[in-house]
Amino acid sequence: MSEYQYYEFVAVDQPLTSKQQAELRKHSSRATITASSFINEYHWGSFKGDATAWMQQYFDAHVYSASWGSCCLLLRAPANALDLSMLDACQSCDNREWQDDQDAFNRSRYGDNYLLAWHFSDDTGENERFWSEDDGPDWMLRLLPLRAELLRGDARPLYLGWLARLCAGQLDDEHVEPPVPAGLTELTPAQQALAEFLVLDVDLLAAAASASSELEPVSTADHDRWLAAQSAHALQASVRLLLEGRAPEAERSVRQRFRAWQAAQRPEQAPAPRRQVAEIQHIAQQIRQQRQQAERQAAAEAQARQQAARAIQLKALAADAARVWKDIDTQLNRGVASGYDQALQLTLALAEAMQHVERHAEFQHALNQLLTVHGKRRAWMARLEKTKLLAR
Template sequence: MSEYQYYEFAALDRPLTPQQQAELRERSSRARITPGGFVNEYHWGDLKGSALDWMKRYFDAHLYSTNWGHCRLMLRVPKTVLDEAALQPYRFNGDETQGFSLFDVGHAWVLDWAFSTDDHSLDRFGMDDGPGWLSELLALREEILRGDRRALYLGWLMRAYLDELDDDALEPPVPPGLRTLSTAQQALLRFVEFDCDWLAVAAQASADLEAVAVDETPLQTRWLDSLSTDELRGVVRLLVQGHLPEAAQVVRQHYNESARAWSAAEGTTPADTPRRTVAQLRTGLDEARAARQAREQQALDAQRQHEAQQRAEYLRREILPRAGAIWGEVETQLSRGSASAYDRALTQVRDLSDAMRLAGQQDEFRQRLAILMRGHGQRRVWVKRLQEAGLM
C-alpha cells in the first residue's frame, strides 16, 4: 500500500513573518507556505520537525491525517483566556497516545485530539483524507475562546470510550448543549470516528442551551462601568498596534473573571450537575445503543416505504400503460445480442413483472414471457440472467 500523510498548519492570530516562512522552507521544498500556514502531503519521508514544536513557535492550528488510520487535530489557545484551573478537569496524567491531551507550551495551551485505528475497512482513511478537514474544524478554537467547553468535554469522553481511563475516573463538569452540537463539533466527532452512543449517554445530564441562556447586557454594562481608565487604555493600545486577537483575549479574560466573581459573591452561579464515573456512563451504553438502532431501523423502514410508494407510482404511470410497447422493445434488445442489450431487456422485464403483479396480471405476464422465450430461449446468457433475477 502506498503511504499517505497530510500535514496542515494555520497561523490565525498573527501571520507568519518572512523570516518564519524562510525557516519553514528550509524544512520542506515542496510545501505550500504562505503567511497564513503550511500544507504538504507526503508519499514518502515525513515532516522534518515536531508538530508540537511548530505549534509552540508558529501556529494556532494543526491537522494531520494518514491512510493507515491515524488522525490528529491541535489547537493553540492563550493562557490568558483558558487558565489551568479551567482545564484541570480535562487533564490526563497517563500515557498520552490518543483521545485528548493537553500540552503546556509556556504562553499557551495546545489542545490535542487524536485517533488511531487498525481497522482498514474504514473508507475515510484513504489517499485524500486530509484536505478540507481543518476548515471545518477551525471554528472549535473560537468556540473555546468564547467559553464553550463542549469540545473539551468530548475530548475527555473520547478517552472513556477508547478505554484510556479507569472506571472510577470522574467526568468533567457537563457543559450545556451536548444534544445540539455546533457544526464544528459535529465535524470533530466525524474526524475522530466518535462513538455516538457514548455521547447519547453523556448528553442525558446536559442542559439545553436555551435553558441556560441569559441576557448578559446588564452584566456587560456593569463590567464596562467597572473598568478603569488604565484598563481601557491598555485594550485600545493593543487595538491601535494591530494586536486584535490579544485585545479580544484580554477583554474576554477580564470579563469572564469579573462575571464569575460577581456570580459567586451574589450566589447566582448555577449548581453543578453531579459528576459521573466512567463506569456509571458505561452502564447506559446498551440502552443508548438499542434506542439508536431502533431509530435507525424506523428511519430505514420509512425510507423503504417511501421508495416502494415511488416505484409503485412509476409502474402504474409509466409501465402499465405501455406494457405492449415495452414487450416489443424487449424483443428488439434481445435481437441485438449484446451484454448491454441483455441488461436493458432484463430491467424492462423486471419492470413489467412488478407492474403486472401490482395490477393482478401475473398470469398474463407469464404468458407473455413464455411467448418471448419461444424466440429467445436458446440464448443461454439471457436465460441465465432471468434465472438469477428470479423471473424464471
C-alpha cells in the same frame, strides 16, 4: 495502499517573517510555505521537522493525518486564556497504563502557553476515512475556529478531548468526568468537526450531553450593563492594547472580565453532580438501544412506503399490459442487441406486475403468442432462457 501523510501548520497571532519561512524551507523543498502556513503531503518520504518544536516557535495550529489511521490536532493557546481547572480535570488520568503522548487528549506547558493535543488512532485499519488521500485537506479550515472558541472561554473542546479518551478506552470505570459544560447538545460547527475528526461515539456524546445545560444567551442589554460598570481606566487599558496591535490579548481580557461579571450576576448554585465513566457508558448503552430501535422502525416504515409505491406501479403496469406487449414486439422487430435487451426488461417488469395482480396465466398466454412470432430469434431466446419465464 501506499503510505500517505498530510501536514498543515497555521500561524494566527503572528505572521511568519521571511527569515522564518527560509528556516522552514530547509526542511522541505516541496512544501507550500506562506507567511501564515506550511502545507505538505508525503507519499514516500517523511516529515523532517519537529511538530512540537514548530508549534512552540512558529505556529498556533497543526493538523496531521496518515493513511494508516492516525490523525492529530495541535492548538497553541495562552495559559491565561484557558480554564486551567477544567483543563486539569479533562486531562488527568487514573489509568497509569496510558502516558501523556498516548492520550487521545493531552496538554503540555511551555512559558506562557499551553500546547493542546487531540489524537485519534485506528489500529484496525478498518476506518474507510483514511483509505484515500484526501483526509488531510480541509480539516484545518473546519477545526481552526476551535482555538478562537477556547480563547473566548468555551470549554466544550476540552470536554470533547476527555470524551475522546473515554472512547479510546483510556479511562477506568471509576474515573469521574470533568464539570460538564453548557451547550453540549448544540455544538458549534468546529466542535462538530472535532467530534468527527476524533471519531467520537455518537451515543457516548449523547450520554455526556444529557447532563449539559443550555447555553445562556447574552443580550445587548447585558453588554450595556457591564460597560456601564467599567472604570475609565479599565476601558483605556483595553483600548491601549488594541492600539499597540495586541487585539487578541485585548479581546481575551475583556471577555474574561465580562464572564466574571456574568457569573457574579447569577445566584450561586450547587455544581451539577459529576458522573463516573461506568454511569455514562450505561446511559450511552440505553441511548444506543433506543437509537437502533428508532432506526429499525424508520427502516421498516421506509420499506413499507416503498412497497406501497411499488404496488401502485405494478398495478398501473398490469392495467397497461396491451401497450407493453406492443412495445416488446416493436423492440424485437428492431433485430438488434439493444432492442432485445429492452424487450427483456419490459417482459420481466410485466411478468412481475401480472403476478402481483394474480393474472399470471394471462401473461403466460400472451408470452406464448409472442414466441410464435419471435421464437426463432436466437439472440432473443438466449436472453429469455436465462430467466425463469420459460419454465413457468
